[in-house]
Amino acid sequence: MFFTVAAFIFGLLVGSFLNVCIYRLPRGQSIVAPPSHCPACGKTLTFIELIPVISFLWQRGRCRRCKTKISWRYLCLELLTGLLFVILYRHFGWPDVLWQAAFYSVLVVIFFIDLDYRLIPNPLVLVLLLLTVAVQFIVRPNSLVEALAGGVLGGGLFLLLAVLSKGGMGGGDIKLMAVLGLWFGWQQALLLIFLAFLSGGSLALLLLFLKKKKRKDAVPFGPFLVLSALIVSMWGEQIIAWYLRFSGLS
Numbered sequence: 301m302f303f304t305v306a307a308f309i310f311g312l313l314v315g316s317f318l319n320v321c322i323y324r325l326p327r328g329q330s331i332v333a334p335p336s337h338c339p340a341c342g343k344t345l346t347f348i349e350l351i352p353v354i355s356f357l358w359q360r361g362r363c364r365r366c367k368t369k370i371s372w373r374y375l376c377l378e379l380l381t382g383l384l385f386v387i388l389y390r391h392f393g394w395p396d397v398l399w400q401a402a403f404y405s406v407l408v409v410i411f412f413i414d415l416d417y418r419l420i421p422n423p424l425v426l427v428l429l430l431l432t433v434a435v436q437f438i439v440r441p442n443s444l445v446e447a448l449a450g451g452v453l454g455g456g457l458f459l460l461l462a463v464l465s466k467g468g469m470g471g472g473d474i475k476l477m478a479v480l481g482l483w484f485g486w487q488q489a490l491l492l493i494f495l496a497f498l499s500g501g502s503l504a505l506l507l508l509f510l511k512k513k514k515r516k517d518a519v520p521f522g523p524f525l526v527l528s529a530l531i532v533s534m535w536g537e538q539i540i541a542w543y544l545r546f547s548g549l550s
């Protein structure tokens with residue numbers, strides 16, 4: 301119980317930092333300097349204004365100086381990251397939770413930036429790549445071939461789709477999928493791609509049906525890749541085992 305609570309609190313703190321990344325990276329600002337400040341009046345935030353969740357509730361969601369409303373999304377993202385860290389800790393345990401949490405922290409940032417800007421910044425994909433290579437070499441040295449096959453499969457398939465659809469698939473999606481393939485290995489990468497197209501395609505059709513979007517409007521694909529990655533991390537092995545049994549392949 302103690303470690304679950306610790307994972308939650310640590311997740312809240314990391315979530316607070318992820319908020320900064322999501323706000324600043326697309327604006328081309330540094331994520332370390334200057335210190336956090338109110339975007340409306342520029343007031344530098346002090347320690348008591350930086351406590352995740354509590355500061356927001358204490359200040360009733362407003363800046364202490366200029367009273368400008370602070371978006372609920374900051375609070376939600378902190379809670380979401382706290383919850384995510386608990387889920388990862390319960391599922392993977394110690395010490396795997398360390399690199400899983402790092403991996404998903406980057407993916408949370410990618411999720412929201414792609415949602416807002418339809419953009420997956422290269423530095424984030426690079427951080428994810430370095431982390432993936434390190435984990436594959438240090439933690440899972442026995443599955444390097446499988447990982448490499450996943451990277452080639454994921455990146456190659458998306459590159460092919462980009463060429464065939466004449467730009468329907470962005471460069472960020474291709475690079476992200478290549479790294480996800482490297483992280484998951486080719487089997488789970490296939491499942492991830494299937495889930496992402498299933499969920500992304502369903503939502504696109506639904507929006508088209510509800511006339512919320514025109515056929516030409518692109519739906520950002522990154523968020524679907526991130527959500528599918530989480531599903532594969534949680535239940536990928538079971539789903540693949542079930543599929544192989546069901547189809548008589550094993």
Ligand SMILES: [Zn+2]
Pocket residue numbers: 338339340341342343363364365366367368
């Ligand atoms: Zn302010």
